[in-house]
């Protein structure tokens with residue numbers, strides 16, 4: 001049993017089997033086209049790998065993907081050291097091969113390989129849809145995860161308007177965000193944010209529905225970036241920085257109005273310690289336990305803080 005990087009042909013084969021988990025409502029061929037297009041996106045060509053756990057006879061037992069993120073670890077002198085972290089996604093074992101420890105073995109081997117190959121390695125992270133126990137076995141620790149849901153509706157208030165952001169505004173908008181005051185954090189690049197928008201573009205095309213008119217908004221010094229999750233009827237806030245309660249309400253009401261006009265039912269904001277008190281005061285915001293996408297972290301070197309001290313904005317999700 002050994003770990004290898006998949007060839008293009010092997011990636012295409014995995015698209016066809018993993019469709020069972022993530023393909024609906026796309027056909028197998030549409031899902032393969034989605035995957036090809038995402039793999040061709042600049043964020044992926046720069047730092048995505050597909051890993052296979054193979055039996056000695058060459059058959060594939062399990063697979064996953066890793067994506068590169070820049071990360072920053074505060075040292076004893078208070079200065080941040082830049083490093084590399086890796087987000088793991090699409091962990092998959094075919095039905096008839098499950099419960100033999102293949103996914104666990106894959107996760108162990110991938111982490112060992114990331115440790116070996118990354119002199120600046122900080123952490124491996126993932127967003128579990130199957131709870132914590134599987135990944136705890138491989139050294140991952142979870143971060144408690146809550147969402148704030150807001151209804152999509154026409155803005156009712158007369159707040160001074162926010163300006164809407166287009167795809168081409170993402171890099172500048174991301175540059176407006178203050179970095180977190182945390183002992184360790186991962187930070188999304190403009191390309192990673194655009195990868196979320198590429199997913200939005202793909203689903204809009206394949207499902208024949210309009211894209212939202214904007215991918216974010218600014219008001220004063222405050223900024224929000226978001227993307228449509230067409231399959232779930234949601235507008236998900238990727239990044240949010242609100243410098244006042246008024247700004248939080250303006251940005252999220254704008255998101256709600258954009259979602260409404262795009263035919264979406266709600267806006268979802270991942271709870272972050274810095275913005276939670278402001279989001280909680282936005283009229284109509286409801287706190288719910290997150291369903292899936294549980295952030296988990298496995299250090300690749302000593303000195304990382306416990307997982308709950310690490311911020312995970314939705315933009316980091318893979």
Ligand SMILES: CC(C)(COP(=O)(O)OP(=O)(O)OC[C@H]1O[C@@H](n2cnc3c(N)ncnc32)[C@H](O)[C@@H]1OP(=O)(O)O)[C@@H](O)C(=O)NCCC(=O)NCCS
Pocket residue numbers: 021062090091092093094097098099100101102103104105127128129130131133134
């Ligand atoms: C999750 C998955 C990768 C596990 O693969 P596997 O090779 O069977 O994993 P292992 O044998 O190493 O570990 C099995 C453990 O996975 C956990 N697990 C698997 N599916 C689970 C689910 N739907 N919910 C909660 N835990 C689950 C259980 O803890 C199980 O332990 P148990 O056998 O003691 O009950 C496989 O079930 C799969 O491909 N599922 C569909 C895709 C998916 O959901 N991937 C995970 C995305 S985060």
